[in-house]
Amino acid sequence: MVEMVSKDNIENNTSSPLKKRGISYKQQDKIAFMILRGFALAIVLLLGLMIYQLFQASAPAIKEFGFSFIYNDFWNPIEDEFGALPFIYGTLVTSLIAILIAAPVSIAIALFINEYLPKALGNLLGLFVELISAIPSIIFGLWGLYYLAPWVKDSLTPILKSTLGFLPLFSGPSFGIGILTASIILSIMIIPTITSVCREVFKVVPSLQKEAALALGATKFEAIKLAILKPSFSGVMGAVVLGLGRALGETMAVAMVIGNSAEISKSLFGAGATMASVMANEYAEADSEIHLSALCLIGLLLFVVTFFVNFFARSITWKAKMRGKKV
């Protein structure tokens, strides 16, 4: 008791306005902590509210269509019949093609920056790659619409047709706007994400093995293959999946170049739509309640899918990094 009184006396000697009101340092810290915790909890609640709201708004559509919403390929706002399959298909196809293009390129850039270029030059190239991610997606869309789409129609399509035209993927007429153009745009947009995560993953791979391989007479290619690419395989996979998560949710650029038709086109030249693009196009104009609800349900599906993809990617990269640190 005596000890506490004397401690209070010492604290009361300082002349803080709070102190005069008799709030001890301990209490002040407690109040500060409470305020911070309050904000933290508010953010958590906000996310909860978001999920709840999305659920509630899509409840009529869930009730009306149930699971058939996912595998029905009929989307007709006029007759109030909704199935999301065309959009799920469009999202998957564009994202997968984008990954097929972007993943090798990004891994190559990351290796080139980390292993080949001198530091200053590597940082400069890294800066340029990261600047791509600073470009707003609406500008990618504008460029895609007026530059890339005509190029795809006039230059890329004839090449693809003459070489791979026997595949159903590359059949039919091309108007420039379509799944292929959207995929190319997406691939450019996700390159910075994959590259930067790959660079981090490669950086934590211990360089001892690479040096050992080089000392044994391996060429640089062999050393990189054995001592960098192999041990960091799972980390690179994580980076690619993270890129996939980003591609799934991309909206504006895709909405502007994909053509927006709710049909499943077998040909990559055909028009399509993705889950994100259909929301961007129809949400403001939807007037029937079930139409809005169906769009909300697509939003909810997209939320759930990106959540799992990101979660998966993060857990892979996190594990890879931990392993790298342990070795």
Next chain:
Amino acid sequence: MKLSPQRKFKNLLFKFLLTLASVSVLIPLILIFNFLLQKGSMALSLDFFLNEPKPVGELGGGMAHAIVGSLTMVGLSALISVPIGILCGVFLSEYRQGKIAAILKFTIDILTGIPSIVIGIFSYLIFVVTMKSFSAWAGAFALSIIILPIVTRTTEEILKLIPKHVREAGLALGLPKWKVILHIVLKGSKNSLITGVILAISRASGETAPLLFTAFGSMYFSDKLTEPMASLPVQIYNYAISPYDDWQRQAWAGAFTLILICLGLNISARLFFKRKELKKFFVRKS
């Protein structure tokens, strides 16, 4: 021992492919810049920055209302998100033990990954449905949710860079913890924190999807936050998909302005903060 030609060739081919990939990634960047520079700078004029749009058919007019609208909404969202984001970042870095910090970290990770269009829908459900009108508030709210995780994560990472003994020195002087955080930890990393804020603002000023059905857009100046408000990205979108040549020209001019703003903010943020640790934040949604 001599290298066999096959191995030598493979090595060279590998290097060549890496170089090729690295050069090819610069091509779209250059093409986009070139495209906007050519088309955009031609359409730019003083009129563009000073006037609102004229009716279809009349030449001229500009996007002044959209620039003001963007400034308003991005400013509002920064006012909401910067203080909250910094507080959350402080919580994550200074009180990192404990369940709530872990939950908050997870929440921030989820928020980073949510597609911006879904955030737009959320803001629509909260604001537009209850207020029965598109409004600038709804747009600003959507933008603030988008930049909140960015501010939080940059703040957290920056504060983690500060060595522990600095905090201990402050505590040893007899300061309460909140004063140590406010006067030593936060003040000491002011420049880096500004970097995070500028990056977040650059991100918010380029967002289109969450504004489409929250702020919606309009064709004239609006000074009420409860009414639809134009913004630069949405205006570009509306003009770009319109059939009128004059509007498309304006879209290019708008895009040129927008890319200058976004890249300018991004590069100036880099100048504020030179340390490499922050590099990951320059990449969107990673």
